[in-house]
Structures are given as C-alpha cells and as structure tokens.
Amino acid sequence: MADRIAKPEGRVHKRIISDQQKRLDIALQRQSQGRRDLQFHARQLVSLAVPLTSSSLFEAQDAVRVYQNQELEDFKADADYTQFDAEEENEVSMLQATKLKGIKAREWFKQQYMLPEWMVDVPNRLREDWYVMARPAGERCLVVSSNGATVSRLRNGRILHCFPSALPSGARTREAVTSSRVFCILDCVFHKPNSIYYVIDMMCWRGYSLYDCNYEFRHFWIKSKLEETGVLAPPSRWHHYQFKIVPAFECDKAGLKEAYNGIVPFERDGCLFLNRHAHYVLGVTPLALLWKDPASSRYHIDTDSKGNVPAYQQIVLEYQEDETVATCDDPKVVLGRMPQEFLRQNNQHLRPGLLLKFSIGDQGLSVVNGKPVTADIHYQGVANRYRASADTMSKVLFQFSARHCPLTISHILAAIETSNDDFEMDF
Structure with missing residues (x-):
C-alpha cells in the first residue's frame, strides 16, 4: 500500500457475486439451534438506558442533562482510550450496567442493535420469505420506556431525548410508579425534520421479550400494540414526540413498488428487507438487508x-x-x-x-x-x-x-x- 490517491480509470467490472446467501442460511440454522436468555439482557439494557431515579419528569430531564454533560466529559477523556474488552460486557451485572460511562457505555450500546448487511446478491425465496419497507432517513436509536420516563439512545450510546410518552411506563402514571417490571424497547429512526420517531422494530413490550420471536410476529405486535396506546397520536403536553409505524410489505411486486416509490411522510433512504423468520439478532446479520439506488436515496454512494x-x-x-x-x-x-x-x-x-x-x-x-x-x-x-x-x-x-x-x-x-x-x- 502506498500513501497516494489512486483514481479509477474506467476499468470494466462485472457485478460482484458474494457468499451472502451462504451466510444467510448459516444464520437461520444457528438461530434455530440455540436460544439465549434475553429477558435478563433486556432488563440490563433498560437499567442502563434509563439511569433515572427521579420522582418527576422535570427532575428526570435535569438528571439526563447532567448525565449528557458527564458523557461529553468522559468522551473527551477517552480520546486515547484502550479498546474495551467485549468479553467484559458479558460480566456486567444490572447494578454495574447503570454505572457504565464514557467509552464503555458507548461500546455496550453499539452492540444492542440488529444491523443489516448491504444487499450484494438477491436472496433466494425473496417473495416467500421476506418483507420490505421504505427506510426513513434519520438517526437510528433505541427508545426505552421505564419508571415513568422515555429515553432515546443513539448507536454511540449518547442520549438523544428524555420525554414523557404514552408507551407503557413512559410517563409518571400510577402504573409506572407501582410496577418496575413494565418497560418497552423499540428500534426507531428519529426523523428530525418532522420530529417523529418511526418504529421499525420492537424488542420488548410491557416487560415481555420479543428478541427470540420471528420478525413476522414482531411486525404483528408493532401494529397491534402501538395502536392500543395513544403513542401514535399527535404530540401533547404528556406526549412530547409522535411515533409512527413504518409499514412493512410482503416482498411481492406490489409490496416492492410501495416500499421503493410509494408516498411516504419522510425522506426515503433506500429499502430495508427483513426475513420473516429472523429473530432480533444483536450485531450485523444477513437476515436483514439494506439496498439503495439513486431513485430511493440521496446517498446511495x-x-x-x-x-x-x-x-x-x-x-x-x-x-x-x-x-x-x-x-x-x-x-x-x-x-x-x-x-x-x-x-x-x-x-x-x-x-x-x-x-x-x-x-x-x-x-x-x-x-x-x-x-x-x-x-x-x-x-x-x-x-x-x-x-x-x-x-x-x-x-x-x-x-x-x-x-x-x-x-x-x-x-x-x-x-x-x-x-x-x-x-x-x-x-
């Protein structure tokens, strides 16, 4: 390698064929052979995502501001950090998780998402086994409601918002005060132009873990459970941000058309394909695929x-x-x-x-x-x-x-x- 800039000279290329389908088959086989105890994992995530013990939302927001400032100082102090040992994360208890700061908190949170591979090859049985949705442009985040507050966390672990919501235990209600077991975890994209959280997946609902449920079941719960609450209503005093469901379509010709160029209330950033049999896998997985072109994304390159x-x-x-x-x-x-x-x-x-x-x-x-x-x-x-x-x-x-x-x-x-x-x- 040389430290020079090499510019392409118009070399003719053939479309790359990868081993993506092989990885996809292996991923399905692995998830059918082994299941993890993710109920504890979900409680640990909630404990770290909402580091609040305040008695009111205003005190909670003040606590988050202090926490954000502390995170910023920790980030500056960690400019020359030693790489966080991933094995240490497995030994973090719920009590220890609430005390994670700086690089350790960021390293922990970036491992809590199911991240799609980019679609290099078209997978087998696309029509039979896959859903497709328009991918909103914005900031990917986890939204966690627990103990009377709702907190959104970015992929780098930083807190985006703390606010009351109509999610279970998302605001100071009698239910939130009396039950610490009621919490929710949503995978969302925050679309800043209209200040809306677009829900693309659900991992926990009222303390019930959905990590080991297939996407088809999670998709059904997203639609049915969110519609039962007031979380889809316009913002109000007790519901500062609106949530909307990103429709997922069967990956037939009509569904692909809707996801690719149908009318959506947000800026589209490509299409997301999700295998109907896929569990919510932490990390990069071929069971979710991202695809873009010039017509579906401003930044396909x-x-x-x-x-x-x-x-x-x-x-x-x-x-x-x-x-x-x-x-x-x-x-x-x-x-x-x-x-x-x-x-x-x-x-x-x-x-x-x-x-x-x-x-x-x-x-x-x-x-x-x-x-x-x-x-x-x-x-x-x-x-x-x-x-x-x-x-x-x-x-x-x-x-x-x-x-x-x-x-x-x-x-x-x-x-x-x-x-x-x-x-x-x-x-």
Missing part, C-alpha cells in the same frame, strides 16, 4: 464530509494486533497489511482497534468464491473519532458495485417474478 462523491471509494478498516487491517465482520475479513515503514513512523500512535481510512485504487477488489482475496487499498488517514466501527464487507462490496456495476431494482424485480407480469410497474 458514500459522500465525503461536504456531501460530495469522491473520485475513489473510501472505506474504514480496523487495525489489528498482527499489523493487518480488517472489516468489522465476525469473523473479520482482512483486506491488507500495513507497510513496515508506516509502522515504524507511527508506532507510538497505533493500537489494536484503531479505525483507519483507505481508498480503493485502480485494481479494485478481487473476489473468489464470494470472498475478497485481494484489494487495492491506499492509506488516507485516521477515521473520524466519533465513528463506532469499521465497515462491513457487505458495505465495501455494495459500494464498489454501486460505482461500477450496481444491483438494480430490475434485478430485484426479476427475482420476485415467477411468471409474466400481472400488472405493469411504473418505476
């Missing part, structure tokens, strides 16, 4: 800090103890090794887990049997300090394909069709 598409694809990789750089997948995919001269010059600054930014040069990626074997990467600098993790391999492949030979809506439609068109789609 990654941009720089000024919103411009760079001449070369930029990727973020994690520096490893063996001097290689890799993606954040499990297992990690190694894409290169840092040169010895670079290591000598930067030895005092390098540490395992450090995120580094690279560009992909003229030679691109070489993929064999669905996996990359070589990559023409060129060092660009240290990644943004606020970034939570390196890129996944599926994102690297998707972004590379989007620049050279993209997976189009026509490819997805062709996978759905099993006979002649029964009606015309107007894309």
